[in-house]
Amino acid sequence: MAWLRRLLLALLGLLLLAALGLWLALRASLAPLDGERSLPALGAPAEIQRDARGYVTLAAENRLDVARALGYVHAQERFFQMDLMRRNAAGELSALVGPKALPLDRQRRLHRFRHRAEAGLAAMPADERALLDAYVSGVNAGLAALSARPPEYLLLRQQPSPWVAADTVLVAYGMYLDLQASQGKDDIATGLLRDAVPADWYAFLTQHSADWQAAMDDSRLQAVPVPVGPLPEVLRAARVACTDCGLQDARDLGSNNFAVAAAHGADGRAILADDMHLGLRSPGIWFKARMQWKDGAGSHDIAGVTLPGAPLLVVGSNGRVAWGFTNTTSDWADVVALRLDAAGSHYLSGGQLKPLNRAVERIQVAGAAPVELAVLESEWGPLLPQKAPAGQAYALRWVAHDAEGMNLRLMHMETAADVDEAVRWAAGAGMPAQNLLVADSTGRIGWTVAGAMPRRAGMGSGDMDHPQDWSDGRQRWQGYLSAAEQPRLVDPADGRLWTANSRMVGGEAMQRLGNGGWDLGARAMQIRDDLRAAERFDEAGLHAIQLDHRALFLQHWRQLLLERVLTPEFVAAQGLADYRAEVEKSADAARPDAVGYLLVRAFREQALKQVFAPLAGLVEANGLTLRDVKMVPETPGWALIQAARPDTLPAAYRSWPELLQQAVLASRKELIAKHGSLAGSTWGADNPTSMRHPLSLAVPALSRWLDQASQGMAGDSHMPRVHNHGHGQSERMVVSPGHEEKGILVIPGGQSGHPLSPFYRSDHAAWLAGEPLPFLPAETAHRLVLRP
Incomplete structure (x- = not known):
């Protein structure tokens, strides 16, 4: 047996040598400090x-x-x-x-x-x-x-x-x-709804909420009441059972930013807060950097976050101006319904047939032969894969496809001197259109849309929400708006500005922006009310708003449960005493230990899914999902539940109380199956951090090495502290230009993407705990000199 022992030792030695070689190779790829x-x-x-x-x-x-x-x-x-x-x-x-x-x-x-x-x-x-x-x-x-x-x-x-x-x-x-992300699917899905129901039902279903509005100009939209007629048959019974009946308000194209002018900032300072919401992963999307240089205008010192792959400071402060972004969720694309000839090779434009251009894309594949893909294009954009009516095809007209949609104009924000200059540079910036909030060192604040805004001709606001026939030339894009034509709010009388992916303004500006899937508005309302709850804020006060996870939005659903659904008879018959007790005691905030919050949230989702399951089945039969439709189910769904009319009840139920009771039982059953018990169904158990590395998704054995520490998180979609199943605050920044030493900047994860780096997880613990870190770098610990 001595030979076997020697063989095992030799194999062990080889494994150790291989492990050492791998470790040395990994160490060799670390950045020198x-x-x-x-x-x-x-x-x-x-x-x-x-x-x-x-x-x-x-x-x-x-x-x-x-x-x-x-x-x-x-x-x-x-x-x-x-x-x-x-x-x-x-x-x-x-x-x-x-x-x-x-x-x-x-x-x-x-x-x-x-x-x-x-x-x-x-x-x-x-x-x-x-x-x-x-x-x-x-x-x-x-x-x-x-x-x-x-x-x-x-x-x-x-x-x-x-x-x-x-x-x-x-x-x-x-x-x-x-x-x-919709890239035309929202217009096609909304067009399906428009063609399937009467006009009054279409207006009711696609209305923006009158209850959850927080536009910065305090404009309001009127509620559209439940139509007099019965629920259309296509919405009453599901012809195709939906597999993804999810709600559009979980689209998660979010972000918050808000600012106070000198009248409401500590020491008479304007202060800006920004937290951009994106999918969370390891490493995180942003890289913190301070940059210092000189030019003919003097010395420059800017700080904030950069995007690896790009040379610009994305959000931050230059000492005179601080800026931050949120997604506008406005309408930056249209779907054109092309009229094709019998062969499907030409389309009608301006009374003439024009040929579709055919471009061949060659896709290289590691370990396999290349694949060729034909892309058909019209003058308005590429043809979409979604099925269109006979004799038609859908083409996508999108800002991203135009030269105006891409440039490095944002570089000029780094040297902007005041709010007015920053707003001017933002117009026409080549980037996905964003709500830009700026604050300057004189105490002023302002908002505008950063990005190129198309000038639409022959189109009302409703025309932007479904496919359109442009063949006669009446409907089209006529270039892009000038800087003077883009909406802006500078020096508001209130001294406060906020955006959170919902409707920002009303009137003509709203018509130009269009609805690209606006958020409901509950999050923006909570931020607005937080800002108006005090007369003066410092950086810590605005950071506290970023971490506000009170469940104000869900309270009307909690009240519905307690007053109309969880009756003594129903609770006794179904053994729901513990369910009701949790709803009563722990649904006030999206805390990690809260059971009641998750119960109310799951009940709401289940109730709305049951109300709109027939509609979800309709769009799924056409290769789309309910999330694609430009509607927020909360508003019409809540109105139908409150009206409780028998003629608007989905066919699967005999009464509205039955529908709501089944929503309780179904959601409860799902949570217990997922978490093992009602007591184990906490919001934190359902909502972990889950910041995975792309390679650990493919090789789970690498998870402990590559992924960030995970824990149950506070926050959700309809409150300032957004964290919804791996989607959340990709940075938290609070800064007053000229007073950067008092500012806050935290990213999830860390600076480095190398798992052996001391900086791989450097900010993560603070981000998890909601602790502030300094906006500016601390004392230099490492210095690398680069020489020509």
Whole structure:
């Protein structure tokens, strides 16, 4: 047996050597933190300083050298994340991970974003292109300077491809895909509803809530009452059972920002708060950076968060102006119903038949043969895959497809001197249209839409919500609005501004913006009321609003349960005493330990699903989901439940009380099956952090190494502290321009994307706990000098 022992020892030695080799390879791919390195493109030496959490300060002689240094550090800390972002937008993931990514790549190739990015570079202004080229040179220098390729490529057995200028444009296109996710499906689904029900029912179902409104100009929309006639048959009985009956108010295209002017800020200061809501993952989307340089206008010192893959400060402060974004959820795309010839190769436009352009996209696939995909395009945009009526096809007219939708104009926010200049630069910025809030060092605040806004001709607000026939030329886009035509609110009399993805303003501005799936408004209302509950705020006061998880929105559903559904007879018959007790005692806030909150939330979702199951089945039969329809089920659903008319009852139920009781029993049963018991059905158990690394999703054994610590989280969709099943606050920022030392900036996870880095989880514990971290970097702990 001695030979067997020697063999086992030899095998153990080989395993240890292999593990040591792997560990050394992983260590070799860590970013160097101290010393000196060469970056040939630099005009003068630059420094990359890091504090103990890895928060980076970049100091250089000019803005182009700062861009080179930023590209260098992005590549060394986050290159795999950057690679995934460019490949996702371009439809090139299969070349990295193999055939499993082909379905997503096919979806992405519809937009031909690689082609559009390369075409757009030729028209980019010289100052923007110079910044981009400087960044690209820094990225490739930083990648080349690593002693080994980033660890993800070892597992994938791939080599990272160099960065090119078009890749940065693709990263920005990726944000379009995230933030304007419907890409025409909402118009098609809403058109199905419009064609299926009478006009009065369509107006009722698609109304924006009159109960949950918080527009910044205090404008209001009138409620549309329940129609006099009975529920249309198509909404009464489900012809096709829905499999995804989810509610649109869980779309999660969210973010909050709010600001107070000098009259309401501590020490007479304007203060801005911003928390952008995105899917949470590891590493997080943002990278904190402070950037310092000089030019002919003097010295510049800016800080905030950057997006790895791009050379710009996305949100932050330049000492004179602070700015932050939320998604507008307004209407930035239209679906054109093309009229085709018998062969399906030509479409009608201006009274003439025009040929569809056919572009062939070649998709490279790791470990398999390339795949070719034909993309058909009209003058208005590519043809969508959704089924259209006979003799028609749907084409997508989208801002993201136009040259106006992509540029680096946001770079000028870094040097804006005041609110007025910031608002001017925002108009026409090449980015997914965002609510921009700004505050300046003189105490002023303002709002506008950052991004290109199409000038629609021959179209009312309702025409923007369903497919349209543009063949006679009456309906069309006539270029884009000028800066003077874009909506804005500057120096409001109230001294407060807020946005939270719901309707921002009324009147003509609202008509120009359109409804791209506005949030209900409960979150915006809670923020507005929090801002108006006190006369003066400091940074801690605004940070507290970001963490407000009181369940004000759900209280009318809680009252419905207690007063009309959980009757003594029903509770006794079904053994619901513990259910009612939890609803009574723990439904006031979305706390991790709250059972009552989850019970009320689940009851609401189940009740609305039961009311709208026939509609969900209708749209699913056409390849869409209820989430795609431009309606918020809360408003019409609540109105139907309150009216409780027998002629508006879904056919599956004999009475409205029966429907509501079944919603209690069904939701309770689902929660117990999921969590094991009613007592175990806490909101935290249902709503964990779940910040996964892309590779741990494919290889679960890597989860403990790659994923961030998970815990049950406070917060939900309809309150300021948004956290809904892995979607939440991707950063929390509070800052007063000129007083950055008092500000707050926290990101989930950490600065580095390398799991062996000391900065991989550096901010995560504070983010979980809702603790503030300083807006500016702390004392320098590491210094890396870059020399030409």
